[in-house]
Amino acid sequence: xxxxxxxxxxxxxxxxxxxxxxxxxxxxxxxxxxxxxxxxxxxxxxxxxxxxxxxxxxxxxxxxxxxxxxxxxxxxxxxxxxxxxxxxxxxxxxxxxxxxxxxxxxxxxxxxxxxxxxxxxxxxxxxxxxxxxxxxxxxxxxxxxxxxxxxxxxxxxxxxxxxxxxxxxxxxxxxxxxxxxxxxxxxxxxxxxxxxxxxxxxxxxxxxxxxxxxxxxxxxxxxxxxxxxxxxxxxxxxxxxxxxxxxxxxxxxxxxxxxxxxxxxxxxxxxxxxxxxxxxxxxxxxxxxxxxxxxxxxxxxxxxxxxxxxxxxxxxxxxxxxxxxxxxxxxxxxxxxxxxxxxxxxxxxxxxxxxxxx
Amino acid sequence: xxxxxxxxxxxxxxxxxxxxxxxxxxxxxxxxxxxxxxxxxxxxxxxxxxxxxxxxxxxxxxxxxxxxxxxxxxxxxxxxxxxxxxxxxxxxxxxxxxxxxxxxxxxxxxxxxxxxxxxxxxxxxxxxxxxxxxxxxxxxxxxxxxxxxxxxxxxxxxxxxxxxxxxxxxxxxxxxxxxxxxxxxxxxxxxxxxxxxxxxxxxxxxxxxxxxxxxxxxxxxxxxxxxxxxxxxxxxxxxxxxxxxxxxxxxxxxxxxxxxxxxxxxxxxxxxxxxxxxxxxxxxxxxxxxxxxxxxxxxxxxxxxxxxxxxxxxxxxxxxxxxxxxxxxxxxxxxxxxxxxxxxxxxxxxxxxxxxxxxxxxxxxxxxxxxxxxxxxxxxxxxxxxxxxxxxxxxxxxxxxxxxxxxxxxxxxxxxxxxxxxxxxxxxxxxxxxxxxxxxxxxxxxxxxxxxxxxxxxxxxxxxxxxxxxxxxxxxxxxxxxxxxxxxxxxxxxxxxxxxxxxxxxxxxxxxxxxxxxxxxxxxxxxxxxxxxxxxxxxxxxxxxxxxxxxxxxxxxxxxxxxxxxxxxxxxx
Numbered sequence: 032x033x034x035x036x037x038x039x040x041x042x043x044x045x046x047x048x049x050x051x052x053x054x055x056x057x058x059x060x061x062x063x064x065x066x067x068x069x070x071x072x073x074x075x076x077x078x079x080x081x082x083x084x085x086x087x088x089x090x091x092x093x094x095x096x097x098x099x100x101x102x103x104x105x106x107x108x109x110x111x112x113x114x115x116x117x118x119x120x121x122x123x124x125x126x127x128x129x130x131x132x133x134x135x136x137x138x139x140x141x142x143x144x145x146x147x148x149x150x151x152x153x154x155x156x157x158x159x160x161x162x163x164x165x166x167x168x169x170x171x172x173x174x175x176x177x178x179x180x181x182x183x184x185x186x187x188x189x190x191x192x193x194x195x196x197x198x199x200x201x202x203x204x205x206x207x208x209x210x211x212x213x214x215x216x217x218x219x220x221x222x223x224x225x226x227x228x229x230x231x232x233x234x235x236x237x238x239x240x241x242x243x244x245x246x247x248x249x250x251x252x253x254x255x256x257x258x259x260x261x262x263x264x265x266x267x268x269x270x271x272x273x274x275x276x277x278x279x280x281x282x283x284x285x286x287x288x289x290x291x292x293x294x295x296x297x298x299x300x301x302x303x304x305x306x307x308x309x310x311x312x313x314x315x316x317x318x319x320x321x322x323x324x325x326x327x328x329x330x331x332x333x334x335x336x337x338x339x340x341x342x343x344x345x346x347x348x349x350x351x352x353x354x355x356x357x358x359x360x361x362x363x364x365x366x367x368x369x370x371x372x373x374x375x376x377x378x379x380x381x382x383x384x385x386x387x388x389x
Numbered sequence: 390x391x392x393x394x395x396x397x398x399x400x401x402x403x404x405x406x407x408x409x410x411x412x413x414x415x416x417x418x419x420x421x422x423x424x425x426x427x428x429x430x431x432x433x434x435x436x437x438x439x440x441x442x443x444x445x446x447x448x449x450x451x452x453x454x455x456x457x458x459x460x461x462x463x464x465x466x467x468x469x470x471x472x473x474x475x476x477x478x479x480x481x482x483x484x485x486x487x488x489x490x491x492x493x494x495x496x497x498x499x500x501x502x503x504x505x506x507x508x509x510x511x512x513x514x515x516x517x518x519x520x521x522x523x524x525x526x527x528x529x530x531x532x533x534x535x536x537x538x539x540x541x542x543x544x545x546x547x548x549x550x551x552x553x554x555x556x557x558x559x560x561x562x563x564x565x566x567x568x569x570x571x572x573x574x575x576x577x578x579x580x581x582x583x584x585x586x587x588x589x590x591x592x593x594x595x596x597x598x599x600x601x602x603x604x605x606x607x608x609x610x611x612x613x614x615x616x617x618x619x620x621x622x623x624x625x626x627x628x629x630x631x632x633x634x635x636x637x638x639x640x641x642x643x644x645x646x647x648x649x650x651x652x653x654x655x656x657x658x659x660x661x662x663x664x665x666x667x668x669x670x671x672x673x674x675x676x677x678x679x680x681x682x683x684x685x686x687x688x689x690x691x692x693x694x695x696x697x698x699x700x701x702x703x704x705x706x707x708x709x710x711x712x713x714x715x716x717x718x719x720x721x722x723x724x725x726x727x728x729x730x731x732x733x734x735x736x737x738x739x740x741x742x743x744x745x746x747x748x749x750x751x752x753x754x755x756x757x758x759x760x761x762x763x764x765x766x767x768x769x770x771x772x773x774x775x776x777x778x779x780x781x782x783x784x785x786x787x788x789x790x791x792x793x794x795x796x797x798x799x800x801x802x803x804x805x806x807x808x809x810x811x812x813x814x815x816x817x818x819x820x821x822x823x824x825x826x827x828x829x830x831x832x833x834x835x836x837x838x839x840x841x842x843x844x845x846x847x848x849x850x851x852x853x854x855x856x857x858x859x860x861x862x863x864x865x866x867x868x869x870x871x872x873x874x875x876x877x878x879x880x881x882x883x884x885x886x887x888x889x890x891x892x893x894x895x896x897x898x899x900x901x902x903x904x905x906x907x908x909x910x911x912x913x914x915x916x917x918x919x920x921x922x923x924x925x926x927x928x929x930x931x932x933x934x935x936x937x938x939x940x941x942x943x944x945x946x947x948x949x950x951x952x953x954x955x956x957x958x959x960x961x962x
Contacts (some may be wrong), residue, residue, distance in 0.1 A: 042874060303728065339728070372581050
């Protein structure tokens with residue numbers, strides 16, 4: 032190293048040392064000190080009062096009482112307001128009082144502590160190495176490979192039950208390819224459960240629909256589907272029915288007879304991550320998913336025209352039954368629900384089943 | 390202070406009574422030996438050291454309020470008919486989890502407050518961890534010997550996010566169910582094994598009946614236990630390494646200057662717990678959060694427009710939204726890149742990059758010394774610029790996550806916002822990087838100018854020829870020291886350029902690795918300005934000698950302008 036480099040490495044400014052201690056008003060003026068003491072005690076006293084106020088509010092305020100009710104607004108829960116203000120106010124006062132005590136009255140002389148390297152001293156390292164070596168030596172693990180290897184083998188085998196035990200966390204994947212829709216099932220309004228006639232729909236109208244089976248009841252008047260079972264079925268079978276001008280629709284090969292007078296039925300479940308899609312743009316025939324904004328063109332076979340969805344919206348072929356209500360012709364010929372690894376394989380199976388309709 | 394003489398605790402009346410029990414404990418636990426080193430441990434003071442404390446105390450508030458909530462919450466997806474006091478939902482079928490959440494909000498006195506404090510504390514916990522991490526990053530506090538504590542911190546941030554997500558999924562309202570549906574789509578997008586993981590996690594077809602009980606277990610037992618362990622390790626390492634400090638007169642790399650744990654920090658930190666708790670309680674009283682009764686029970690066929698995750702998931706949400714459709718088929722399998730890449734890979738890449746950064750930087754700088762003095766962001770321009778670029782990535786993604794809200798509020802085209810994010814996510818960070826780096830370098834030059842030419846005093850001299858010039862005066866010694874002591878000398882990059890062959894023409898086997906590192910060093914140190922040498926400072930002192938005196942007597946009160954530009958008495962510094 033040259034002299035010049037040496038000079039460069041040298042710090043240009045020496046340490047002037049800690050600045051002189053500054054006295055606070057409380058240190059030099061007994062009146063100020065007393066006043067600060069009173070302030071702090073006052074805050075703590077007020078905190079205690081607020082906590083008592085909390086208890087009074089707990090028993091005195093009815094649970095449905097409301098404050099700040101103006102005009103049409105519902106107002107705030109009086110309990111929530113009173114509890115939060117008294118509890119929060121009291122806690123804040125305690126905190127501020129203690130910090131004021133520390134800052135204004137406690138000793139404020141800075142203390143210097145020296146640092147030590149984080150690593151161990153050489154002596155300690157040597158002593159530990161001696162111990163480790165003694166341990167290895169006495170255990171004889173190096174000399175007894177038979178025990179060592181069989182121990183490792185046993186430990187590795189212990190992992191097997193640990194993994195196998197998790198097997199019953201869930202069944203193997205199933206049910207991706209079918210929904211509850213089947214030939215002849217009526218398409219019903221998702222709120223009222225009423226079947227839909229083509230004449231109920233005007234051009235440009237969209238109706239949220241469900242398969243009729245969700246509204247059917249058994250002999251005891253109980254719904255056939257409820258709870259988790261209903262949710263699981265709905266998560267795949269939810270649909271929308273739209274009516275467009277027949278001349279606007281450009282069905283792809285084999286789909287010409289999937290609708291009734293410009294009425295088409297699509298899955299409501301986004302092919303991206305499964306949100307129910309419902310934002311309907313009448314003029315453009317676009318359906319927008321509110322979660323991640325995938326946009327599908329319902330006049331063009333549900334094709335994706337914007338956003339992250341990778342597949343077109345599956346279409347449900349429909350016709351009318353003898354009473355003139357909309358019914359499904361079959362289950363969805365395409366896989367509903369978001370993409371999953373076996374989708375390509377499963378879709379091929381479906382295609383075979385539906386005779387290569389698409 | 391109030392009383393005149395202090396009686397030692399062991400001589401006081403109370404102390405003599407306690408001597409027996411305390412002695413009993415000490416005989417068994419060795420309390421004195423454990424307390425000897427730590428009771429008066431010194432902590433340095435700076436406002437930015439408080440950010441981690443906010444996170445710590447928010448976590449404590451989460452534990453306290455969370456225990457309260459478990460007294461009533463039933464994590465069950467079994468169907469019940471609501472018979473509670475919230476009229477709009479009366480008689481409607483819903484899961485028990487949702488019904489008991491409504492019960493906590495409407496029947497249990499104080500239940501709504503505790504629920505809101507819990508949710509606000511979760512948001513505060515994660516926000517404070519973010520802020521704390523940025524503080525540690527931009528001041529280089531993660532450098533040796535604190536790399537492991539940085540890794541623990543990255544783990545805490547990741548787990549905290551998962552804890553938050555598992556928490557807001559529990560009420561089983563329409564919004565949280567939609568969030569779970571998203572996770573379902575995310576999980577099944579994992580190549581090859583996605584459907585298996587999905588069915589194992591959900592215990593069958595979505596939504597099933599297992600996911601909420603399982604999330605509940607993770608939320609109240611598994612994750613908090615790991616968080617608690619990691620927080621303990623984080624604090625132990627903090628005590629072992631001693632806190633970093635800002636450079637200043639008397640504050641060097643070899644010491645730590647501040648106030649002792651007992652009593653000052655015990656009071657300040659302990660008092661701060663009440664401040665954080667109190668603040669969160671006021672938020673719970675005054676600001677509504679997650680009004681689950683408005684959303685209604687989960688129904689897979691419904692969704693509300695403007696569905697958003699909690700803010701800390703917003704950037705991932707944005708990435709998922711702006712990702713162009715990309716799905717491919719090979720080996721008879723579907724590969725859903727448009728969900729997997731932004732939803733799963735991106736987070737993996739982010740947390741890996743965060744964890745690796747201290748090691749990457751050390752590989753570049755080759756710096757093996759311990760660092761206990763914090764570095765001003767300007768003195769590591771590339772680190773600061775990378776950090777700013779990362780923040781800009783986060784913010785641009787966040788815009789993507791709120792594209793629908795922005796489109797409605799500002800009357801803009803949703804598709805245009807999405808395209809802005811798609812392009813901006815590449816362009817904006819590059820611009821932010823370049824601009825930040827130049828600002829840092831400019832500030833370094835400004836520091837050097839203040840050191841070698843003095844600060845502007847505000848005193849204008851008129852020369853005999855009629856010209857005006859502002860008088861400069863040297864910075865106070867303490868400031869000069871603070872500006873220079875933590876600044877690293879720049880390496881001599883030209884002299885260390887690796888050669889492909891040595892003088893004898895023998896091929897250098899490590900040439901490729903060396904030149905890669907050399908290029909990284911050139912990138913890292915590019916444009917940085919070195920601090921002045923002793924020689925330059927001597928020169929400056931000579932040049933500025935006598936500059937503090939004024940040729941014309943001023944009033945007795947006049948003491949020029951401080952180097953902060955404030956007129957007045959700069960002896961105060």
